[in-house]
Amino acid sequence: MLKDFFGKKSKKRKYASIPSEHSKLDVPEGLMQKCTGCYKIYYRKEMQKNLNVCPNCGKHHQLKAWERIDSLFDENTFQEWDKQLISINPLGFPEYENKLEKDREKTGINEAVVTGKGLIEGNITAFAVMDASFRMGSMGSVVGEKIARAIERAKDESLPFIIFTASGGARMQEGVLSLMQMTKTSVAIERFSKAQGLMISVMTHPTTGGVSASFASLGDYNFAEPAALIGFAGRRIIEQTIREKLPEDFQTSEFLLKHGQLDKVVHRHEMKELLKTLIEMHQKGGRK
Amino acid sequence: MMKQLLEFEKPIINLKEKIAELKSLTKDSELDLTDEISTLEKRLQLLEDDIYGNLKPWDRVQMARHQERPTTLDYINALFTNFIEMHGDRLFGDDAAIVSGVAYYKDEPVTVIGHQRGKDTKENIRRNFGMPHPEGYRKALRHMKQAEKFNRPIICFIDTKGAYPGKAAEERGQSEAIARNLMEMAGLTVPIICIVIGEGGSGGALGLGVGDQIHMLENSTYSVISPEGAAALLWKDAGLAQRAAETMMITSYDLKKLGIIDEIIPEPRGGAHRDVKLQGENIKKVLDQSLELLRKYSTDELLEKRWEKYKQIGEYSMLEN
Numbered sequence: 001m002l003k004d005f006f007g008k009k010s011k012k013r014k015y016a017s018i019p020s021e022h023s024k025l026d027v028p029e030g031l032m033q034k035c036t037g038c039y040k041i042y043y044r045k046e047m048q049k050n051l052n053v054c055p056n057c058g059k060h061h062q063l064k065a066w067e068r069i070d071s072l073f074d075e076n077t078f079q080e081w082d083k084q085l086i087s088i089n090p091l092g093f094p095e096y097e098n099k100l101e102k103d104r105e106k107t108g109i110n111e112a113v114v115t116g117k118g119l120i121e122g123n124i125t126a127f128a129v130m131d132a133s134f135r136m137g138s139m140g141s142v143v144g145e146k147i148a149r150a151i152e153r154a155k156d157e158s159l160p161f162i163i164f165t166a167s168g169g170a171r172m173q174e175g176v177l178s179l180m181q182m183t184k185t186s187v188a189i190e191r192f193s194k195a196q197g198l199m200i201s202v203m204t205h206p207t208t209g210g211v212s213a214s215f216a217s218l219g220d221y222n223f224a225e226p227a228a229l230i231g232f233a234g235r236r237i238i239e240q241t242i243r244e245k246l247p248e249d250f251q252t253s254e255f256l257l258k259h260g261q262l263d264k265v266v267h268r269h270e271m272k273e274l275l276k277t278l279i280e281m282h283q284k285g286g287r288k
Numbered sequence: 289m290m291k292q293l294l295e296f297e298k299p300i301i302n303l304k305e306k307i308a309e310l311k312s313l314t315k316d317s318e319l320d321l322t323d324e325i326s327t328l329e330k331r332l333q334l335l336e337d338d339i340y341g342n343l344k345p346w347d348r349v350q351m352a353r354h355q356e357r358p359t360t361l362d363y364i365n366a367l368f369t370n371f372i373e374m375h376g377d378r379l380f381g382d383d384a385a386i387v388s389g390v391a392y393y394k395d396e397p398v399t400v401i402g403h404q405r406g407k408d409t410k411e412n413i414r415r416n417f418g419m420p421h422p423e424g425y426r427k428a429l430r431h432m433k434q435a436e437k438f439n440r441p442i443i444c445f446i447d448t449k450g451a452y453p454g455k456a457a458e459e460r461g462q463s464e465a466i467a468r469n470l471m472e473m474a475g476l477t478v479p480i481i482c483i484v485i486g487e488g489g490s491g492g493a494l495g496l497g498v499g500d501q502i503h504m505l506e507n508s509t510y511s512v513i514s515p516e517g518a519a520a521l522l523w524k525d526a527g528l529a530q531r532a533a534e535t536m537m538i539t540s541y542d543l544k545k546l547g548i549i550d551e552i553i554p555e556p557r558g559g560a561h562r563d564v565k566l567q568g569e570n571i572k573k574v575l576d577q578s579l580e581l582l583r584k585y586s587t588d589e590l591l592e593k594r595w596e597k598y599k600q601i602g603e604y605s606m607l608e609n
Contacts, residue, residue: 083607084606085604086604088604091535091536092535093535094535141601142602173522175511175512176511176512176537177546177548178512179511182470182491183498183601184599184601186467186498187598189474191475194475210491210512213462213463213464214470215467216467217467218467231458232457232462241454242454246455250458251458261461261463
């Protein structure tokens with residue numbers, strides 16, 4: 001194909017671009033950010049202040065675990081749990097330890113999920129948030145264990161449990177141990193649910209595979225951020241299997257809402273208010 | 289019937305053919321080859337011991353996928369009486385990739401559910417190669433709830449490449465259907481026994497796979513992704529499937545070592561398809577043990593033990609400070 005030809009050629013650059021001293025001074029790394037939705041350029045700070053939602057097109061860019069916590073919890077109220085749990089290499093998978101080490105350095109967190117408790121507008125809640133920048137948010141033994149423990153603690157302390165998911169699914173490098181974390185977390189949710197615990201799941205971009213097929217779908221309320229990719233199987237695999245092009249909005253939040261798979265699609269700016277309202281609503285009345 | 293040949297079985301077949309050739313030679317002539325034949329037969333014995341006794345993970349993958357490998361319905365025939373298949377999820381349709389119904393196991397009414405693949409192309413198309421849609425999982429759940437109501441044990445046979453990756457499956461909530469089964473099965477007040485009979489493919493297997501006891505036939509596999517998928521994903525080369533099969537720890541022996549399954553159910557030499565009746569007997573032994581054990585527990589004990597079983601799965605360490 002002609003297009004392929006051009007594509008390949010442009011990648012094969014024979015020279016390297018070295019930023020001049022001048023340009024280095026002018027634009028310190030990471031000062032600007034280009035929106036991948038509308039290609040407008042913003043100051044990173046401006047974008048962050050807007051919770052990483054593009055002020056122009058409204059695209060929700062990913063939030064890191066701690067950015068999410070800061071966006072929801074009352075200042076200095078979040079208390080982290082099980083921070084010291086770290087992954088090992090149970091199958092002896094080549095390169096796995098190195099990759100974990102690199103991601104720990106890059107992200108400043110020890111695994112793809114941060115759990116703990118804190119106050120949302122004065123309401124105490126147990127919380128878990130996944131971070132897609134750590135091994136694509138994939139779920140191995142530690143992610144499963146931390147989430148299951150957080151749910152157990154929520155049960156023991158009679159707290160609501162809120163989880164923000166962002167994950168490519170089960171972590172391949174831990175094989176079937178990863179798969180079994182789907183069960184572990186689901187059994188924990190069943191116990192929590194039987195104890196009349198309130199669970200809210202908020203799916204963010206992306207929530208797929210084993211994570212969408214376990215705890216992400218098991219909230220009493222299941223929400224999603226706009227235009228997040230949510231699904232069981234990968235788009236490419238489906239296209240190869242059924243040999244047809246899939247619609248543009250396939251496996252987006254809006255697609256799921258249309259097919260009855262979600263309670264609501266929620267803008268990031270309205271998230272805190274919604275969570276607060278729901279937590280409070282479940283503390284009053286009812287049969288306790 | 290001509291059996292499907294697996295790559296690693298070729299030396300055995302070659303030798304068998306040679307023996308047959310010699311035998312037919314002696315029949316037609318006055319040559320006495322008795323000694324030669326008996327030497328070769330001894331060698332065949334040794335060769336079979338060697339090959340079947342040292343199956344590599346990739347050999348077992350092929351065994352688990354063997355065209356003639358017994359399916360859920362074969363074992364239902366072998367182990368149960370009065371099986372009545374019950375159809376439909378009452379929400380959308382009936383998924384032929386999962387069979388489900390009531391039967392007697394010895395004198396006890398039970399609910400039996402399993403993935404069902406076909407043995408030929410026609411049946412495979414009808415059963416979608418044993419890859420369920422959401423309605424399959426929802427049908428299974430409906431029957432499990434019914435088992436709970438009537439206090440019947442549940443026996444699940446697992447044999448799928450995975451839940452079907454299709455457009456309609458996504459629209460109807462494949463993720464939700466599997467997730468719901470995981471959660472609901474966790475809380476069912478009756479004993480659940482799961483037996484992996486062929487391929488245990490990822491979430492699609494797990495959707496029928498939450499139990500008090502989990503067993504695997506010796507040559508079955510259970511894995512988060514197919515070896516081909518793993519190789520494509522991790523090394524960008526599906527041709528490295530053999531290596532992936534070795535790395536991923538997917539055989540019954542691996543899962544036993546990882547503390548995920550309870551028992552490895554032995555297979556007849558050469559695989560379950562060589563002797564379905566014997567295979568059925570081997571399953572029966574383990575099933576009897578499981579049922580006897582689980583019957584002793586009160587409902588609370590049963591649920592507590594189920595939680596403890598899954599709670600301990602996973603390996604990690606702690607940072608100091």
